[in-house]
Amino acid sequence: MMDASVDFSKEMEALTKDLVGIRSVNGTAGEREVAEFILRWLRSFPYFTTHPERAFAQEIPGDGLGRENVFAYVHGTKEAGTGPRKTLVWHGHIDTVGTEDFGALEPWANDPDALLEKLLAEPDLPDAVREDLATGDWMPGRGACDMKSGDAVFLVLLTYLSEHTDAFSGTIVLSLNCVEENEHTGILHGLDVLDELKEREGLEYLFAINNDYICPLYDGDPHRYLYAGAVGKLLPCVYIHGCETHVGQCFEGFDASVAAAEVVRRINYNTALCDGYRGEYTLPPSVLKLADLKPAYNVQTAQEAWTYFNYFVHAASVADILAVLKGIVKDSMDEIAGRIDAEAEKYAKLAQQPVVPPNFQPEVMSYDELVAAVREKRAAAEAKETALDDELAAMAHKLRAKGRDLREISLAIVRELVRELHPTRPLAILFFAAPYCPANTLRQEVAGEKKLYDQLESLVSSFGEETGEQYKILQFFPSLSDSSYLKIDDTPESVATLYQNLPGGKTVSPVPTERIRSLSIPAVDFGCYGKDAHKWTERMYKPYTFGVLPKLILKAVAEFL
Incomplete structure (x- = not known):
């Protein structure tokens, strides 16, 4: 005994x-x-x-x-x-x-x-x-x-x-x-x-x-x-591709870093995003990174910026979280576009110049929508058929072999796809990164x-x-x-939605979900x-x-x- x-x-x-x-x-x-x-x-x-x-x-x-x-x-x-x-x-x-x-x-x-x-x-x-x-x-x-x-x-x-x-x-x-x-x-x-x-x-x-x-x-x-x-934990990321301009014509551009800051303002500490189960609630999201992607100093406004958050989960599905965050990002982008118009009008009156608001029309996509848009563009251009999935997988493997940070790998994939899409208006991409x-x-x-x-x-x-x-x-x-x-409580459908929106997939986030589900x-x-x-x-x-x-x-x- x-x-x-x-x-x-x-x-x-x-x-x-x-x-x-x-x-x-x-x-x-x-x-x-x-x-x-x-x-x-x-x-x-x-x-x-x-x-x-x-x-x-x-x-x-x-x-x-x-x-x-x-x-x-x-x-x-x-x-x-x-x-x-x-x-x-x-x-x-x-x-x-x-x-x-x-x-x-x-x-x-x-x-x-x-x-x-x-x-x-x-x-x-x-x-x-x-x-x-x-x-x-x-x-x-x-x-x-x-x-x-x-x-x-x-x-x-x-x-x-x-x-x-x-x-x-x-x-x-x-x-x-x-x-x-x-x-x-x-x-x-x-x-x-x-x-x-x-x-x-x-x-x-x-x-x-x-x-x-x-x-x-x-x-x-x-x-x-x-x-x-x-x-549980997700790492939702937001990449913003703005419209660059010289600071001497600041109202002609859509500064990606300002939009990213607005996204952070709306998501960070937001208790409306606390997830509950049986009266227990997660802490709200916390920003873990916020940066523009300018490689060096210049007097051009930031064309690219990104941010990511720690996002705790008790019971919500990935699809529901994605939908809520997508709405917040859209509101953030629209807020900045409206602010630029309003301030441009104020400045025109102040400087006694004609009012020509830029009237930006931002767009927001999830990562899977970005991939679909690139596929559609290739098809419309009757480009030589290439296996996009294979290209992206090869890119993820190559960057991982070089020891790149896992989050940076996912970002690099998003940037490459946006470059190929070549948007002409402000664009935000919502995606997930490791760890899950x-x-x-x-x-x-x-x-x-x-x-x-x-x-x-x-x-x-x-x-x-x-x-x-x-x-x-x-x-x-x-x-x-x-x-x-x-043990995993996320449904297979929820996990599928996650990986459809996680650039680099299992290469950067190799969670053996089926083995976990089997061991349970x-x-x-x-x-x-x-x-x-x-x-x-x-x-x-x-x-x-x-x-x-x-x-x-x-x-x-x-x-x-």
Whole structure:
């Protein structure tokens, strides 16, 4: 039997410090280094010495840094079944964001003990942070909260269960992935391993437990949250091709950068675009880039500009989102055209000149409409038949091979198509770019998923009564997570609309949607507890993370295995 009184805290704290001590910033060789450390650590235990094939690394194909995922699995021996092995997946990520935000404290960003001393001596440390750290219950450091303490909890518990296989039936699979903090490359390749293990070991995946950080949602928030899914993310982009002019004749042109700024004004922070499910709402879109495309200084107004947004999703279809955004972009373009006319008229009166408003008539297209327009132009010109799809695919592959940013690849394709179309009036193109993070949750309208939700709700309710914690289950982990790639709630039609409007397609956004749909592993975030992830004041609360969370996870093992 599993002993609920076992204290794992010292071992988990020491391992967390070891993991934080390895600077595994996303996009650096440290991601491979931390994976190698974890694999060595696992293989130092008797179970994996006896079964070395049950702890292994998966190198990311074609990755210039040689980054790896780490997998391990333990079979329970409590009961011998005849059907598939009921299986829980424990998953997390091993990379972190950078440490530049620590400023002068950066040399200690990966040393929790030294950083604690430095922070407490910092005169400008926020009072709330100082109060936490002074208790001795909080561990600072990059990755302490997001999410190396969560990884350490999994690792210690897995090795504990490897020594008590008679305490549970079924299987536990550990999946620790690289490249989570931007492109989610680790989990996307890790799906191959989960699929292979399912077939080879005869596994039936019940659900996955993520240990990504949970945090208070407001000052004084007493809750510990479980998240029954992960928020989705789209990256809608708007490219604007204006009508250039010399600044000495500014009213004769349609400045693309001004129109892009108007698009940002209307979309950014717009709570009308918050997507809801069962009373939970996403945050509104946030602009991530806004730029004109002039290569150098001159006195010509911007002919081209573009912008893109983080757009969270709970339940809306891609088609509905596309339609709403297209309307906003059209209104933005018309607003700028009207403003130019109005200001040109005012200036003419001021300068006592004849009024000749330019009267621009902007057009807005989605990417699939742009492609159709180019096809139509080629057909009308009776041009030699060429495979446009093949041309665009070759362009995407060529640019990707050169290491171009994935968003820039999609933009380059749009620009090439617009160049061929050669518009004579202002034109905006609405398209999507990578990454695509599917939304998923335990849907209340799906019987099997509601049953699992109810089981988890009952589990944390009884556990909260034992521990005094106030648990609350929410449908969506509000920050981006690898859990997005274990289950997909978007319909095939919605996914098709996305890729029809994503220049470069699966070359730049290689989400294996059908494999995800086939595996369909519900993902629930239990989470280490902390504050200020991605900030220099990042810190993790040790009493909950190392004292309460392990018992909750073991309770889930006892309940489901």
